């Protein structure tokens with residue numbers, strides 16, 4: 001039996017042509033006869049011919065987009081084991097709250113006195129974020145983790161400028177395992193990046209770091225837990241050392257999910273840290289948005305926080321829009337308005353429904369789940385670094401050596417098994433990395449199904465069943481795509497095929 005069908009549909013997986021291929025150019029939804037005896041009021045400015053856009057009936061248009069939506073894998077369908085992303089379950093309660101018309105329909109230019117409830121919500125969320133991180137201030141406007149990094153580093157730059165050290169403090173130390181946004185942000189702010197080597201056990205090398213410190217160091221940027229899923233146990237010593245050298249400590253807080261309610265960055269000597277609300281405090285994300293990256297700041301950096309900011313004066317909430325009063329030294333404005341309102345509502349709803357004890361349990365369970373996966377998979381796969389992990393388990397491709405199967409092949413075979421692949425080839429410090437973050441809401445049954453399937457594949461790879469991997473996925477609507485070509489030469493415009501020719505690739 002062939003696995004090709006007459007229609008191109010497979011099972012109940014329906015093919016979706018492009019709108020341009022599917023629609024009709026001859027017919028529109030409604031065809032009215034040309035009215036007689038009237039002259040176009042556009043004179044000779046009217047279009048010479050119809051716009052040549054495809055037309056659809058309402059059911060056709062609806063089916064097109066519903067079919068497309070079903071091509072998307074989602075956390076609502078199954079486990080999403082991407083490491084470094086925290087793709088967690090998003091309780092529907094948050095969605096319901098975010099859609100309350102008072103929040104969802106509020107215009108960003110509405111007068112302050114008509115938006116007191118929204119400002120009160122932002123203010124309460126600020127309190128929660130400061131409490132959870134042990135930090136005195138937070139800037140709410142950054143619209144993603146990377147944007148929060150920019151906010152923190154701009155605050156650090158402003159502090160350095162205020163001390164008159166901008167000519168000399170130009171170097172930022174970044175570990176080699178860092179997320180790419182860290183060095184990119186440092187460079188964006190005009191600093192040069194100096195790479196910090198790691199230790200055998202996947203942490204920042206404290207002694208090597210100390211050796212690099214000097215009066216030209218503006219800051220260190222360290223992720224904690226780091227991108228190998230490990231807690232930087234020397235974090236306090238690192239903070240003390242950089243402070244002693246007159247620099248600042250930027251912590252990348254994207255992995256805060258693992259320590260929320262357990263450890264407070266403020267107690268660890270952090271000067272600035274972004275929090276990805278969309279990773280730690282729910283909100284559906286991926287595909288480029290939406291994101292929200294509030295950035296907590298220490299006393300040393302708080303005066304330079306961006307505007308706008310929400311403050312409470314007596315019983316009234318105010319949006320500070322100008323560099324004045326406590327905000328006279330603000331480094332300025334990063335975005336037009338106050339930030340991502342919908343995500344603020346979701347985050348606060350998530351916090352209130354969990355409570356302080358519930359949030360602590362999130363941290364505990366995410367670490368427990370990751371270690372369960374780590375121990376089970378270590379039966380067949382090689383751990384990136386020895387010992388327990390935090391919220392994500394890292395494996396190298398060592399165990400695939402001589403099998404003819406690579407990390408990419410293994411990940412593609414997972415799709416055939418009905419699993420979204422884990423993060424691949426990141427962090428770069430581990431050969432053929434596979435980074436798995438199960439998150440706290442996966443049940444033991446779900447983790448077992450995932451592990452059983454991966455162990456089955458691992459055994460198949462070792463038994464020489466390369467066919468299973470070589471052209472996988474076999475059961476997906478598309479198999480191997482040329483991802484490099486798609487990224488480097490994207491086709492962004494549909495070109496009508498020549499008469500009689502086959503549709504474009």
Ligand SMILES: *Cc1c(COP(=O)(O)O)cnc(C)c1O
Pocket residue numbers: 084085144145146147179181223227252254255276291292293
């Ligand atoms: C996700 C992530 C970022 C960037 O956050 P965005 O919200 O995607 O901009 C930065 N650092 C680490 C470690 C991350 O996991």
